[in-house]
Amino acid sequence: MKIKVNKQEFLKTLRIVSKAITENKIRPIISGVYMEANDSTIILKGTNLELTVTSKMEGEVIEGGNLVFSHQLVEEYLKEISDTEITLSIDGKTLLIETEDSSSEFSVFDADEYPKIRGFKGGKEYKLPIELFVNLLEKSKFAASQTTDNISINCLRMELEGGMLKLISTDTYRLVYITEEVDLDGELKVSIPLKSVEAMIKILVSKKVDDIIFTYEGNQVKFIVGATEILTRVIDLPFPDYDGILNATGYNKEVLIDSAEFKNVLKRVQIFVRNNTESKNSGIFEFKDDLLEVSGISEIAKINETIGIKKDGEDLKISLNVKFLLDYLAFIEKGKNVFLNLSTSSGAVELTIENEKNFKYLVMPLALKD
Incomplete structure (x- = not known):
């Protein structure tokens, strides 16, 4: 194989x-990048067997x-050279990278031992604006379980039905539920591994294209954006019954708070509770008439904050995870108000943005101690 390519384009790909x-220490070849050249097409591929990313680029193929x-190491080296064009070739079991005034050699793996990733062709295609899709992914993924102890929730649930796209994540202590009306027909219900979602976001934000196309078949979902194809397996285990969770609430108290002011208060309280060994990130929230008192305590300090609210319903004292609340508030624009719907000190709290019911967030309370 011998090719000539633009260095920046090669680095980007x-x-x-x-x-x-x-x-992958067991199969080191999976930790490498597969490269193939034929005719005028150069293909690069990376995989962890769960997620596979393939991207094409232009260049001069002298020999396939x-x-x-x-x-x-290749990436680190290429960042330090100033040449705009580089030549890559194979010499036995060595990759040669040559510029006008330098030459470097890198060991390679046997390409025949690289895993054969079975993709698929065909299937119903769906198209969405890439900016909208990335925004929805960012806003919905943060409540997913961060560990693989329970892979049924270490994922982002994506559903399409009746022109409504739904994105849901949960770690059983909280739940995000986002809906978006889209001009798409058909039905889709898949659970995408969180690692795949996070990798996909990093790829999509760097793409200067308008739309993303995705399709689904069997236990795989494929996303196509420009010259890049992202193939991920889906999780076959049942996703929690989020409809049952959303509908089994019984709220009887509603509180309206300025989101920016609420966020500033919580940031100050988090300083005191983030390293609390007894109950990490735990804050006490006492709703009294038109005031909310938020307090936090650590082994060496404590804080009390007060914020004005509009409340409909009886007073309530409840313990909540301050970090969990901040995770949601981070996505709310300045100037927006947030609703808190509550029931009892042991019941879930629902957060929504005023006049926007398509971004719901449920948080379970913590044990309320005297």
């Missing part, structure tokens, strides 16, 4: 496919072929 790669190489 290399960084895109490397988003799918994680270190394929190889697998460790990308970190």
Whole structure:
């Protein structure tokens, strides 16, 4: 194999496919980037067997072929050279990278040992504006379980039905539920692994295209954006019954708060409770008439804050995770108010944005101590 490419384009493509790669000490070849050249097409691919990213780029193919190489050192080297064009070729078991005044060599893997990733062709295609899709992913993924202890919730649930796109995540202590009306027909219900979602966001934010196309077949979802294809497996385990959770609430108290003021108060309280060994991030929230008192305590300090509210319903004292609340408030624009719907000190709290019912957030309370 021998090719000539623009260095910046090669680096950009290399960084895109490397988003799918994680270190694999058992099968080191999976930690590498697969590269193939034929005719006038150059293809780079990265995978962790759960997520596979393939991207095409232009270049001069002098001689076709394929190889697998460790990308970190190559990427670091290419960042330091000033040449705009580079030549890559294979010499035995070595990758040669040549510029006008330098030459470097890198060990390669046997490309025949690289795993064969089975994708699919066909299937119903759906198209969405990429900016909208990235925004929805960012706003919906943060409540997903961060560990793989329970993979049925270490994911983002995506559903399409009747022109309504739904995105849901939960770690059983909180739940995000987002809906968006879209001009799409058909039905889709998939749970996408959180790692795949996070890698996909990193790829999509760097793409200068208008739309993303996605399709689904069997246990895989494929996203196509420009010259890049993102293939991820889906989680086959049942997702929690979020409809039952959303509908089994019984709220009898409603509180309206300025989101920016609420966020500032919580940021100050978090300083005191974030390292609390007895109950990390725990704050006490006491709703009295038209005031909310928020207090927090650590082993060496404590804080009390007061904020004005509009309340409909009886007074209530409840303990909530301050960080969980801040995670939601981070996505609310300044000047917006937020509704808190409550029932008892042991019942879930629902947060929504005033005049916007398509971004719901449920938080379970913590144990209220005397």
